Amino acid sequence: MRRNALIAAAVVAPYFVPLGLDTVHLRVAIEILYFGLFAVSFNLLFGYTGMLSFGYAATFGVGGYAVGLIWKHLGAVPVPLALAMGALAGAVAGLVIGFFCVRLRRTYFSLLTLAFSQFLFAVALKWRDVTRGDDGLTVSPPDLTLPGGIVVHMGNASHFYWLELTVVLLCLWLAWRFIRTPLGNAALLMRDNDERAAFLGYSVFGTKLIVFTFASALAAVAGALFASFQRLVSPSAVDLGTSTEVVFMALFGGTGAFLGPFLGTAAYISLQNWLARTTEHWPFVIGLLFVVMILFMHTGLTGLIRRAATLRRFFGARRVPVREPA
Amino acid sequence: MFALSVYATQALHGMVYGMLLFLVASGLTLVFGMMGILNIAHAAFYMLGAYLAYTTVAVTGNFWLSLLVAPIVVGLVGAGVERGLLRRIHAFGHAYELLLTFGLFFMLAEAVRWIWGNYTLEVPTPPLLAGSIPLLGSTYPVYRLFILGFSAAICLLMAVVLLRTRVGIIIRSAVSDGEMVSALGINTPLVALGVFSVGAALAAIAGVIAAPFLQADPSMGAAILTDCFVVVVVGGFGSLLGALLASLMIGELQSFGILWFPAFALVFQFLLMAAVLVLRPQGLFGELG
Numbered sequence: 001m002r003r004n005a006l007i008a009a010a011v012v013a014p015y016f017v018p019l020g021l022d023t024v025h026l027r028v029a030i031e032i033l034y035f036g037l038f039a040v041s042f043n044l045l046f047g048y049t050g051m052l053s054f055g056y057a058a059t060f061g062v063g064g065y066a067v068g069l070i071w072k073h074l075g076a077v078p079v080p081l082a083l084a085m086g087a088l089a090g091a092v093a094g095l096v097i098g099f100f101c102v103r104l105r106r107t108y109f110s111l112l113t114l115a116f117s118q119f120l121f122a123v124a125l126k127w128r129d130v131t132r133g134d135d136g137l138t139v140s141p142p143d144l145t146l147p148g149g150i151v152v153h154m155g156n157a158s159h160f161y162w163l164e165l166t167v168v169l170l171c172l173w174l175a176w177r178f179i180r181t182p183l184g185n186a187a188l189l190m191r192d193n194d195e196r197a198a199f200l201g202y203s204v205f206g207t208k209l210i211v212f213t214f215a216s217a218l219a220a221v222a223g224a225l226f227a228s229f230q231r232l233v234s235p236s237a238v239d240l241g242t243s244t245e246v247v248f249m250a251l252f253g254g255t256g257a258f259l260g261p262f263l264g265t266a267a268y269i270s271l272q273n274w275l276a277r278t279t280e281h282w283p284f285v286i287g288l289l290f291v292v293m294i295l296f297m298h299t300g301l302t303g304l305i306r307r308a309a310t311l312r313r314f315f316g317a318r319r320v321p322v323r324e325p326a
Numbered sequence: 327m328f329a330l331s332v333y334a335t336q337a338l339h340g341m342v343y344g345m346l347l348f349l350v351a352s353g354l355t356l357v358f359g360m361m362g363i364l365n366i367a368h369a370a371f372y373m374l375g376a377y378l379a380y381t382t383v384a385v386t387g388n389f390w391l392s393l394l395v396a397p398i399v400v401g402l403v404g405a406g407v408e409r410g411l412l413r414r415i416h417a418f419g420h421a422y423e424l425l426l427t428f429g430l431f432f433m434l435a436e437a438v439r440w441i442w443g444n445y446t447l448e449v450p451t452p453p454l455l456a457g458s459i460p461l462l463g464s465t466y467p468v469y470r471l472f473i474l475g476f477s478a479a480i481c482l483l484m485a486v487v488l489l490r491t492r493v494g495i496i497i498r499s500a501v502s503d504g505e506m507v508s509a510l511g512i513n514t515p516l517v518a519l520g521v522f523s524v525g526a527a528l529a530a531i532a533g534v535i536a537a538p539f540l541q542a543d544p545s546m547g548a549a550i551l552t553d554c555f556v557v558v559v560v561g562g563f564g565s566l567l568g569a570l571l572a573s574l575m576i577g578e579l580q581s582f583g584i585l586w587f588p589a590f591a592l593v594f595q596f597l598l599m600a601a602v603l604v605l606r607p608q609g610l611f612g613e614l615g
Contacts, residue, residue, distance in 0.1 A: 122593045287433030
């Protein structure tokens, strides 16, 4: 009962965020939402299935370019439908890339995902007729009229935030359901020992491919939201920098908890915004922090929180339920 | 279409870059073979070498001195990284080792921007090697020929060390079965430390000799990083001969790719890498670990 009330509060409370924020901070919140979804979907691969992708921006970019092209060529397709089509495009891209990548393990997997993302980057850069190359593709999402005549103006940051929040919550819920399925459990087993999983009769290839495809679809939704908000998608959405950032964000938060990467994204983007104002050499600080973090707290922020909770319990404070590491 | 000399020149260009790439990638592939770590920071070691060459030349005016300074400094940095950082997190698994070197690359790349500034620095060609000579029906810069000869000499030296000395046998056996070697009473962590440092020093040497040719540029690390990955994958993790062949292939592929299909020059090597990973994941000369 109490847990349900907490969940309800956690779902409803973010809707009030735009009321208390100025535009600058609201834009940051919007960024956190789509990058957060991106990082959570990355963690379905890394934290839950043990696949470290170095080219995860590939499907993010596919989502962005998909909605951009849909609105350019098909006219005013309603945003939810366009996002669904973006997700479908991401799933197809994920299926194809995954088909080649998930057979490989460890570093080989990381490198092949990198190769695919570099390939897509080159396509985005050079296929100017379709992607407009360096200039980037303008993305113009049409306003959405809800039943009852309420209009969601895509150019209005608060409206965009509300729409985005709804989409992200829906995707997070789907991802949460996904990892609780028997297939999600099998993925965990494969992260820890895929030889044993194979001996137990699981199809390692099939399971990993499904996880890869599903995660790619979510990443494409994140990319589509990103493109819709920026109103532009350029090759930089597919580049190594974007692939790098998602790794940092997920790791900062901790890959052992479902919402860890989301927390990490919030921390990373806030930190980055603050650092970028403080020093022009903020990448150095981020890199240093990342190295220190891997050395001393490789379970990330959520690992730290968990440890604190365990300590509190140890010292006889109020008993805090600690969930087993995923 | 093109005169024969154009092809010859282009092939030479490809070889020059290929040999440079080999100097960087050889350390990377040996370290991977021994320790199972793909050291992303390796590309930053290369860049560091180029910048140290710039500073050495700026301070002393002597290019040749930098061939001594850069590998020593960078080799020490490498030793520190292996000893102080990588070994501590070995127990967390390969993903975290990969991620650590990733973070280090990020840090070093930005440190270079911080120290030397975010722009290209010109390193003058040593006067001894300036100018061009007639070759294959056209003229060719002497310095590029020097790169070719110098890298080939180092390559030969490496081959002699690895194939003809006791240290070489230990390294080769550690690459193929580290546990067995350590069971025979050889201090493999020390060997790993040595290989890591020497690999870093080699990357720095490559950076030094690349400096007058490509100039010291803050993006040169990222530029060679992806090429190195391709070399290591195509040649086979841990295989030096594979790395040599793959480096030359990448060099020629880029050289002729730019000549014939300028729009797709970026893609060829990744297609090659993807094809190798899909058809022969162990690489041309590697063994699947």
